[in-house]
Amino acid sequence: MEQLNGLDAFFVHGESSRTPMHIGALLVYTEPRKLHPDIRYQQLRERVVQALPSAAVFRRRLLKVPAGLDHPYWIEDADFNLDNHLQRHRLRSKASYYDLEKLVASLHANQLDFSRPLWEAHLIEGLGQLTEYPSNSYGLYLKVHHAALDGVSATQILNSIHDATVGEQATPDTWEGERPPSSSRLLWRAYLNSLRQPLALIGQGQKLLPRWQRSQSEAKASPDNDSHRIDPGWQRSPFNKAVEANRQLTSVHFEMNALQRLRQHQTGATINHVLLAIISGAVRRYLIHLNQLPDTPLGAMVPVNLRSDDSEGGGNMIGAMIAGLRVDIDDPLQRLQAAATSAMTAKKSAERLGRFSMMNVARNLPSLAERSMFWSLAAMCRLPGGLPMPVATVLSNIPGPTSTMHLNGTRLIDIQAIGLLTDGCGLFHVAFSYQGRLSLTALSSSNTLVDPQRYRQCLLQSFDELLEAVEEVEGGA
Numbered sequence: 001m002e003q004l005n006g007l008d009a010f011f012v013h014g015e016s017s018r019t020p021m022h023i024g025a026l027l028v029y030t031e032p033r034k035l036h037p038d039i040r041y042q043q044l045r046e047r048v049v050q051a052l053p054s055a056a057v058f059r060r061r062l063l064k065v066p067a068g069l070d071h072p073y074w075i076e077d078a079d080f081n082l083d084n085h086l087q088r089h090r091l092r093s094k095a096s097y098y099d100l101e102k103l104v105a106s107l108h109a110n111q112l113d114f115s116r117p118l119w120e121a122h123l124i125e126g127l128g129q130l131t132e133y134p135s136n137s138y139g140l141y142l143k144v145h146h147a148a149l150d151g152v153s154a155t156q157i158l159n160s161i162h163d164a165t166v167g168e169q170a171t172p173d174t175w176e177g178e179r180p181p182s183s184s185r186l187l188w189r190a191y192l193n194s195l196r197q198p199l200a201l202i203g204q205g206q207k208l209l210p211r212w213q214r215s216q217s218e219a220k221a222s223p224d225n226d227s228h229r230i231d232p233g234w235q236r237s238p239f240n241k242a243v244e245a246n247r248q249l250t251s252v253h254f255e256m257n258a259l260q261r262l263r264q265h266q267t268g269a270t271i272n273h274v275l276l277a278i279i280s281g282a283v284r285r286y287l288i289h290l291n292q293l294p295d296t297p298l299g300a301m302v303p304v305n306l307r308s309d310d311s312e313g314g315g316n317m318i319g320a321m322i323a324g325l326r327v328d329i330d331d332p333l334q335r336l337q338a339a340a341t342s343a344m345t346a347k348k349s350a351e352r353l354g355r356f357s358m359m360n361v362a363r364n365l366p367s368l369a370e371r372s373m374f375w376s377l378a379a380m381c382r383l384p385g386g387l388p389m390p391v392a393t394v395l396s397n398i399p400g401p402t403s404t405m406h407l408n409g410t411r412l413i414d415i416q417a418i419g420l421l422t423d424g425c426g427l428f429h430v431a432f433s434y435q436g437r438l439s440l441t442a443l444s445s446s447n448t449l450v451d452p453q454r455y456r457q458c459l460l461q462s463f464d465e466l467l468e469a470v471e472e473v474e475g476g477a
Contacts, residue, residue: 002074006365007316009071011146013370018245020111024143028414031136043408053171054160057148061117070190071367078177091126101249109247118145150316163406200364237392239427242381243445250442250452252459265470272397273340281462284327297324298392321346332466381423393427400434416441
């Protein structure tokens with residue numbers, strides 16, 4: 001039995017029928033020859049059975065403390081049944097890519113069953129009829145609760161269910177189920193933690209406050225401090241509302257060679273900066289259509305991976321920074337420069353505070369404090385006009401596998417990662433790179449992104465105008 005820390009429990013306390021706190025991925029495979037769906041399903045089931053020993057998330061469930069007085073625990077589920085986690089679907093005849101997105105979005109909107117381990121795998125037949133994929137293609141939609149892992153550790157789950165590399169040894173299965181402790185024992189632990197957690201939180205605050213004060217002083221004295229630079233502030237956008245229960249997916253793909261070309265145009269820029277510029281341009285176009293374009297930047301939260309190469313296990317090891325979403329700039333090249341400058345400034349500010357500072361504070365937050373925060377946020381987001389927020393969207397960039405992956409001999413040809421929504425942030429972008437392409441998937445609800453197909457076009461147009469601007473400059477050089 002293992003208790004969740006405040007950072008992992010944050011995603012449990014944020015769970016509701018409108019805001020399920022799982023992340024997901026749509027994986028698309030192509031077969032060398034077409035298999036009967038029953039055979040394909042049985043092969044998938046056998047492969048998952050082989051993967052069970054390699055990842056704890058597969059067979060442990062949450063055990064909640066009575067009245068929510070403390071963070072929940074992970075416990076090995078003595079009643080684990082694999083068939084509760086595998087489901088099958090088929091696209092209708094003459095379906096389109098839009099129908100695939102609708103199916104996956106509806107699956108992503110459903111909450112996981114908290115009486116079981118918090119993951120599901122959905123086999124989707126019929127992708128071979130879509131013009132976007134080869135014949136003999138099928139899909140696998142996976143979702144896992146964010147309390148169990150972050151985007152980087154999720155790649156470990158992907159590795160576990162795919163075919164092993166040559167020479168890789170199978171993990172021996174020594175798993176045993178657990179029976180939950182009594183409520184009185186959980187409440188006694190909650191009482192002890194109620195004494196420990198405030199002291200730990202105060203200790204982290206005492207460390208963080210001097211760092212924050214020093215960070216502010218260093219930022220003002222920094223030679224790269226630009227008094228004319230406009231940083232994102234607290235303001236309303238169409239995405240800062242209490243989200244509805246439905247979900248929408250909007251996915252586009254970019255060639256990595258083209259993104260690298262854009263990156264090289266701006267000195268010191270990264271792929272993340274290029275994506276921020278593309279999203280800035282797309283949101284700008286979309287807000288112009290809604291006649292809601294602000295004259296100052298919006299904010300984009302960018303999760304930061306804090307894992308080292310030797311980090312093990314699941315859970316969350318993430319920080320975050322807030323970069324400018326430069327919707328106030330019309331010129332695409334200036335937008336790229338401003339996005340890179342804002343992101344680099346935000347990174348320096350985060351480094352001044354310490355890479356692990358905010359994560360350590362979050363790990364020590366008491367359960368009742370986190371729950372109260374989500375209750376208050378949900379209530380305030382229902383105010384007329386929404387709630388002013390420091391961020392309008394999230395951009396998570398997850399590095400994909402560097403080699404081609406296979407599942408039971410079928411080749412993985414596409415991966416689209418899917419984030420989550422919270423009240424106050426109803427637009428979440430995830431970028432995932434694989435085999436020379438990058439998928440950018442935007443998750444929203446119908447009240448935060450009223451026209452997802454238009455937004456898809458805005459993303460493509462923003463990319464095109466940035467690429468054309470770079471080509472024009474390079475052609476005239």
